[in-house]
Amino acid sequence: MNDAAAPSPRRARVRAPELIGKGGWLNTGGKELTLSDLRGRIVILDFWTFCCVNCLHVLDELRELEEKHRDTVVIIGVHSPKFVHEAEHEAVVDAVERYGVHHPVLDDPELATWKQYAVRAWPTLVVIDPEGYVVAQHAGEGHAHAIEKLVEELEAAHEAKGTLRRGDGPYVAPEPVATDLRFPGKVLVLPGTGTGTGNFLVSDTTRHQLVELEADGETVVRRIGGDGDFKEPQGLALLPDGRVVVADTVHHRLRTYDPASGAIETVAGTGKQWWQGSPTSGPARDVDLSSPWDVAWWQGKVWIAMAGVHQLWTYDPEAGTVQVAAGTTNEGLVDGPAAEAWFAQPSGLAVSPDGDRLWVADSETSALRYVDSELVVHTAVGTGLFDFGHRDGAAGQALLQHPLGVTALPDGSVAISDTYNHALRRYDPASGEVTTLATDLREPSDAVLVGDDIVVVESARHRLTRLRLPDEAVRVEAVAHRTQRAATEVAPGKLRLDIVFQAPSGQKLDTRYGPSTRLLVSSTPPELLSGGEGAGTDLNRDLDLNPEVTEGVLHVSAMAASCDDDPANEYPACHVHQQDWGVPVRVTAEGTPRLPLVLAGMDG
Numbered sequence: 001m002n003d004a005a006a007p008s009p010r011r012a013r014v015r016a017p018e019l020i021g022k023g024g025w026l027n028t029g030g031k032e033l034t035l036s037d038l039r040g041r042i043v044i045l046d047f048w049t050f051c052c053v054n055c056l057h058v059l060d061e062l063r064e065l066e067e068k069h070r071d072t073v074v075i076i077g078v079h080s081p082k083f084v085h086e087a088e089h090e091a092v093v094d095a096v097e098r099y100g101v102h103h104p105v106l107d108d109p110e111l112a113t114w115k116q117y118a119v120r121a122w123p124t125l126v127v128i129d130p131e132g133y134v135v136a137q138h139a140g141e142g143h144a145h146a147i148e149k150l151v152e153e154l155e156a157a158h159e160a161k162g163t164l165r166r167g168d169g170p171y172v173a174p175e176p177v178a179t180d181l182r183f184p185g186k187v188l189v190l191p192g193t194g195t196g197t198g199n200f201l202v203s204d205t206t207r208h209q210l211v212e213l214e215a216d217g218e219t220v221v222r223r224i225g226g227d228g229d230f231k232e233p234q235g236l237a238l239l240p241d242g243r244v245v246v247a248d249t250v251h252h253r254l255r256t257y258d259p260a261s262g263a264i265e266t267v268a269g270t271g272k273q274w275w276q277g278s279p280t281s282g283p284a285r286d287v288d289l290s291s292p293w294d295v296a297w298w299q300g301k302v303w304i305a306m307a308g309v310h311q312l313w314t315y316d317p318e319a320g321t322v323q324v325a326a327g328t329t330n331e332g333l334v335d336g337p338a339a340e341a342w343f344a345q346p347s348g349l350a351v352s353p354d355g356d357r358l359w360v361a362d363s364e365t366s367a368l369r370y371v372d373s374e375l376v377v378h379t380a381v382g383t384g385l386f387d388f389g390h391r392d393g394a395a396g397q398a399l400l401q402h403p404l405g406v407t408a409l410p411d412g413s414v415a416i417s418d419t420y421n422h423a424l425r426r427y428d429p430a431s432g433e434v435t436t437l438a439t440d441l442r443e444p445s446d447a448v449l450v451g452d453d454i455v456v457v458e459s460a461r462h463r464l465t466r467l468r469l470p471d472e473a474v475r476v477e478a479v480a481h482r483t484q485r486a487a488t489e490v491a492p493g494k495l496r497l498d499i500v501f502q503a504p505s506g507q508k509l510d511t512r513y514g515p516s517t518r519l520l521v522s523s524t525p526p527e528l529l530s531g532g533e534g535a536g537t538d539l540n541r542d543l544d545l546n547p548e549v550t551e552g553v554l555h556v557s558a559m560a561a562s563c564d565d566d567p568a569n570e571y572p573a574c575h576v577h578q579q580d581w582g583v584p585v586r587v588t589a590e591g592t593p594r595l596p597l598v599l600a601g602m603d604g
Contacts, residue, residue, distance in 0.1 A: 014133060014134040014602075015132060015134075016035055016043075016126075016132050016133060016134050017117060018035055018116075019033065019034065019035060019045075019076065019078070019106050019113055020106075020108070020112045020113055020116075021079075021106045021108030021109070021112060022109055022110055023087075023089045023092060023106075023107025023108065023109050024089075024106075024107055025104060025105070025106055025107070026092065026093060026104065026105040026106075027096065027102070027103060027104045027105055027172060027173070027174065028170055028172055029172035031170065031172075033076070033106075033170055035128070035132055036132075037170070038074055038076075038128075038170075039131070039132055039165070040130045040163060040164060040165025041072060041073065041074045041165060041169070042069070042072055042073045042074070042127070042128070042129065042130060042151055042154050042155070043073075043074050043076060043127070043128040044073060044074070044075045044076070044125060044126070044127055044128075044147065045076050045078050045113075045117070045125065045127075045128065046058065046062065046076070046077045046078065046124075046125055047078045047080050047113075047114060047117070047119045047122065047123060047124040047125075047126070048077055048078070048079060048080070048122060048123050049079060049082050049083075049086055049122050050079070050086060050091075050092070050098075050099065051082055051083055051086060051345075051363065051364065051402050051420075052082070052122045052123065052345075052364075053291050053293075053307045053345050054122065054123055054141055054308075054579075054580075055122050055123040056099060056250075056291070057141050057273065057291070057308065058123045058141055058143075059099055059100075059101060061142075061143075061144040062075060062144060064144070065144055065147065066102070066103065068148075069148075069155075070169060071166045071167060071168070072151070072155055072164060072166055073151055073169075074103070074104070074169045074170065075104075076104050076105070076106060077101055077104070077105035077106070078105075078106050078108055078114065079092050079095075079105055079106065079107050080108055080113070080114040080122070081109055082122065082485075083388060083401055083402050083420050083481075084388075084401065084481050085401060085402070085419075085422075086420070087110075089107055091443075091460070092105070092107045094183070094443070094460050096174075097183070097206065098183040098205070098206050099232075100206070102171060102173070103169070104169075104171055111485070117134075120139070120488075120581060120583060120598075121139045121140070121579055121580075121581045121597070123140065123141070124137065124138070124139045125138045125139075125143060125147065126138075127147060127151075127154075129154050129158065130154065130158045130163045130164050130165065131163055134602075135150070135154070135602075136600075136601060136602060137598045137600075137602060138598070138600045138601075139579040139581070139597065139598055139599055139600075140577065140578050140579025140599065141577075141578060141579070142275070142575055142576050142577045142578060143577060143600060145504065145573075145575050146507075146575070146600060149504050149505050150504070150505065153505060179462040180211070180220055180462075181202060181207075181211060181462045181464075182204060182206040182207050182462055183204075183205050183206040183459050183460070183462065184203060184204055184205060184211075184457050184459055184462065184463075184464075185202075185203040185204075185205040185232075185233065185234040185235075185445055185446065185457065185459065186202070186203045186234050186235050186236050186247075186294065186405070186445065186446040186457065187200055187201065187202050187203075187236070187446050187447075187448050187455065187457050187464065188200070188236045188237065188244070188448060189450060190212070190238075190244075190259055198215070199212050199214055199215055200212070200213040200214075200215070200217055200455070200464065201213075201236055201244060201259075202457070203230075203235070203236055203246070203247075204223075204233075205232050205249075205459075206232070208225065208228075208229075208230050208231050208232060208233070209223050209224060209226070209229075209230060209233075210223070210224040210230070210233065210236075210244075210246065210257060211223055211224070212224065212259075213464070217464040218463075218464070224257060224262070229255070229264050230246065230248050230251070230255065231249070231250035231251045232250040233246050233247060233248050233249060234247045234292075234293050234294060235247035235292065235293060235294030235295040235305065236295065237295040237296050237297050237302060239297060239302070239317065240297070242259065242260065243257065243258045243259075244256065244257045244258075245267070245295050245315075246295075247292040247293055247294055247305075248266075248269075248292070249291050249307075250291070251269070251271055252269050252271060252273050252274070252288065252289045252290055252292070252308070253266055253269025253271055253289055254267050254268040254269055254284075254289070254292060254295065254302070254304070254315055255267065266285065267284060267315065267317065267320075268284035268285060268287070268289065268315045268322050269284075269285070269287070269288065269289040270285065270286065270287070270288050270289075272288045273288060273290050273291075273308065274287075274288040274289055274290040274308070274309060275288070275576045275578070276329070276518075276576060276578060277561075277576070280324045281321065281322065281323035281324065282321060282322070282323075283320060283321060284315055284316075284320050284321055284322045285320075287322050289304070289306065289308075289313070289322070290306055290307075290308030290309045291306070291307045291308030291309075292304045292305065292306055292307070292308075292313075293305045293306075293307035293345075293346070293347045293348075293404075294346075294347060294348050294349045294361075294405075295349065296349035296350060296351055296358065297351070298349075298351045298358050299373075300318075301314040301315060301317075302314065302315040302316075302317065303325065303349055303358060304322075305346040305347055305348065305349050305360065305361075306327075306346070307345045307347050309329045310327055310328075310329055310331045310343045310344055310345060310346070311325075311328075311343060311346075312325045312326040312327055312338075312346060312360070312371070313325055325338060325375070326338035326339070326341055326343070326375070326377060327341055327342065327343045328340065328341070328342060330342045330520065330522075330557060331343075331344045331345070331364065331385070331557075331580050331582070332344060332365070332384070332385060332522075332524070332555055332582075333362070333365040333367055333379060333382060333383070333384050333385070335369075335376075335377050335378055336376065337375065337376055338371060338375040338376065338377055343360070343362050343365075343377075344362055344364035344365040344367075344385060345362070345363045345364040346360050346361065346362050346363070346369075347361050347362075347363040347403075347404045347405075348360065348361030348363075348403065348404050348405040348406045348417065348445075348446065349361075349406065350406040350407055350408045350414065351408060352408050352412065352414075353408055353409075353412065354412070355373075356372065356373050357371065357372055357373075358370060358371040359406040359408060359414050360406070361403040361406045361416065361417070362382065363402050363403060363419075364385060364402070365382050365383075365384055365385055366382050366387070366388035366399065366400045366401055366402055366403065367379055367380075367381060367382025367383075367403075368380045368381040368382060368400065368406065368414065368416055369382070380395055380427055380429070381395050381398050381399075381400060381416075381434055382399075382400060384524055384553070385524075385553065385582050386485075386553065386582070386584065387399065387480070387481075388400065388401040388402065388420075388480075388481055389401060389478070389480035389481045390418070390423065390436075390478065390479050391434075391478040391479065391480055392433075392434050392435050392436055393433065393434060393478075394433060394434075395427060395433065396432075398427075398434035399479075399480055399481075400416060400418050400421065400425065401418060401419070401420035401421045401481075402419050402420040403416050403417055403418045403419055404419045404444075405417030405419070405444065405445050405446035405447060405457070407446070407447045407448060407449065407454065409426070409449070409469075412428075412429060412430065413426055413427060413428040413429065413430075414426070414427050414429075415437065415447055417444040417445055417447055417456065418444070419443050419444060419445055420443070421439075422439065422441050422442055422443065422444070423436055423437075423438065423439045423441060423444070424437040424438040424439075424441060424444060424447065424456060424467070425437065437454075437469070437470055438456075438467055438470070441456055441458050441461075441465065442458050442459070442460040442461040443458065443459040443460035444456045445457050445459040450466070452468065452469060453466050453468055453469065454466075454467050454469055485584060487551065487584040487585055487586040488583055488584065488586070488591075488592070488595065489585075489586050489588045489592065490545065490585045490587055490588075490591040490592055490593075490595060491587070491589070491591040492545055492587050492588075492589070492591075493545060493547070494542050494543070494544060494545075494593065495532075495542070495594070495595055496540070496541075496542055496543075496593060496594040496595065497521065497532070497540060497541045497542070497543055497554075497556065497597070498539070498540045498595070498596045498597070498603075499519060499539035499540065499556075499599050500596055500597065500598045500600070500601050500602070500603045500604075501517070501539055501558075501560045501577070501599040501600050502600055502602075503560075503562040503565075503600075504562060504575075504600070506564060506566075507562040507563060507575070508562060508563065508565040509560065509561070509562055509563075510562060510563040510574050516561040516562070517537055517538070517539050517558070517560045517561075518535065518557075518558065518559040518560075519535070519536050519537070519538065519539055519541060519556070519557070519558050519559075520534070520535045520536075520555075520556070520558075521533050521534065521541065521543065521555070521556055521557075522534075522554075522555045523552055523553065523554050523555060524552055524553045524555065525549065527546055527548070527549050528545065528546055528549045528553075528554070528585075529543060529544065529545065529554075530544045530545070530546040531543065531544030532544055539558060539560070539599075545587055547587075549587070550586065550587045551584075551585065551586045551587065552584075552585060553582050553584050554581070554582075554585055555580070555581070556580070556581040556583065556597060557578075557579075557580045557581075558578065558579055558581075558599050559576060559577070559578040560576075560577045560578075560599060560600075561574055561576050561577075562574065562575055562577070577599055577600055578599075579597075579599055581597055583595070583597070
């Protein structure tokens with residue numbers, strides 16, 4: 001199942017199912033596309049959802065291939081939502097612009113095409129040859145080089161057969177819209193002069209700049225950054241010396257901006273994305289980072305919400321070093337000592353007024369978490385990767401939906417930018433209650449206090465909105481959701497887990513320094529597995545399912561490293577392929593005894 005040799009040129013002939021989605025097509029000038037329209041082209045389907053940072057990484061990975069092979073390759077984004085908000089068509093339209101998606105996108109709110117292709121994870125890439133047959137599937141990140149090799153093979157083979165059709169693709173760019181801000185991310189208040197209130201500094205994410213606004217929150221004072229200074233910047237934090245540290249998200253680095261001099265400087269990160277096996281501490285500019293999303297000054301260091309690897313890191317400006325502070329890179333909701341805790345795309349940070357807590361918006365678990373002064377991680381609101389909604393009341397049963405921001409309030413409570421609920425929520429540690437402060441905010445992603453008001457970043461309305469903090473909470477009708485992915489029915493007893501991995505053509509598994517594969521398995525609830533959990537180096541494993549637990553989620557993390565198979569090359573190019581799956585399962589007598597998860601290749 002996990003053959004490391006190059007795949008045989010004789011590929012399985014599986015006809016690609018048609019592309020269907022009730023939301024229709026974007027970036028095609030209003031035209032509906034079918035696979036027959038694309039016959040003669042190499043088609044790459046990118047199953048993505050806009051909440052998923054790994055999906056955003058893959059969008060960036062594919063850009064070079066998309067440009068280099070633009071006359072033979074058509075990339076089709078199949079938007080397959082996890083959260084209810086992501087099934088809203090207008091939200092998909094916004095996301096396509098926000099993340100610079102320059103290829104056609106099928107909006108598939110009911111996961112119809114996802115089911116037809118038996119996809120199990122975000123992101124997943126499926127390659128279809130010019131005759132309309134599926135020839136490869138890849139889950140996770142790090143596959144662009146393998147897909148490019150396959151594209152080159154397909155170009156040569158179908159050019160020779162006369163079945164390759166070159167030319168312009170079906171992409172039609174939408175009309176640009178003029179606004180002062182475009183999908184802003186985070187905000188801070190700059191120090192004022194005298195008794196005056198300071199101006200606002202906003203990360204103008206889609207335009208790759210910072211924007212300073214006057215205290216009215218509307219008048220543009222200046223734009224900061226150009227010529228590639230930032231790429232989709234997000235978090236902002238004020239340093240004690242007056243500089244602002246910026247989470248330069250897609251550049252995978254931290255930069256500082258000095259409002260006094262205008263100077264911009266890189267202080268952490270190499271510009272390359274962190275991968276498993278890379279250093280996790282050291283001189284700040286020599287260590288790779290991964291999609292830093294927010295920053296906060298706490299305990300004499302800059303704390304970083306490292307969304308791309310589900311961790312918190314720190315940057316020490318005095319020592320000039322970075323290091324992991326919390327999280328294991330496993331995605332999920334596990335509390336405890338910082339080194340053992342699990343996060344899921346932490347995206348917002350705020351420090352409590354007394355300095356005892358670092359609040360964390362843990363977006364993919366729809367959770368509010370915090371780190372205490374003893375560096376122990378706790379969950380205040382939220383239960384896991386698949387439960388979300390809009391429900392107030394006792395924190396143990398309250399629900400959020402993909403929050404991106406947190407704001408500490410003077411009374412010790414915390415305001416939550418509950419992004420996919422379009423709401424501002426509040427959690428009070430004293431009462432243990434969650435309430436709603438405001439609704440009808442369009443994708444709020446951050447907020448900052450100004451006197452008795454709170455100024456909210458309405459990201460999808462491209463503006464700052466000032467609200468008076470209400471004395472009374474807004475009453476909303478409670479709603480709870482689970483992700484609409486169907487559970488996989490599995491047989492009781494032993495379950496064979498097979499991670500399918502075929503090294504790209506011309507490559508082999510890198511075994512020079514020991515095993516080059518890794519598999520980590522756990523479950524929610526933990527009692528679902530009575531055997532087979534834990535880490536190992538084989539990509540297949542027998543799991544023992546507890547007969548007393550009938551449903552839950554299997555968490556599977558797989559990694560494989562492959563290198564160029566050329567004995568004459570002393571320093572072969574190597575690539576890491578990795579993916580995390582959360583597979584909802586239901587134990588039934590009619591269920592399957594085998595669970596195949598495709599990391600790269602085809603399940604034979």
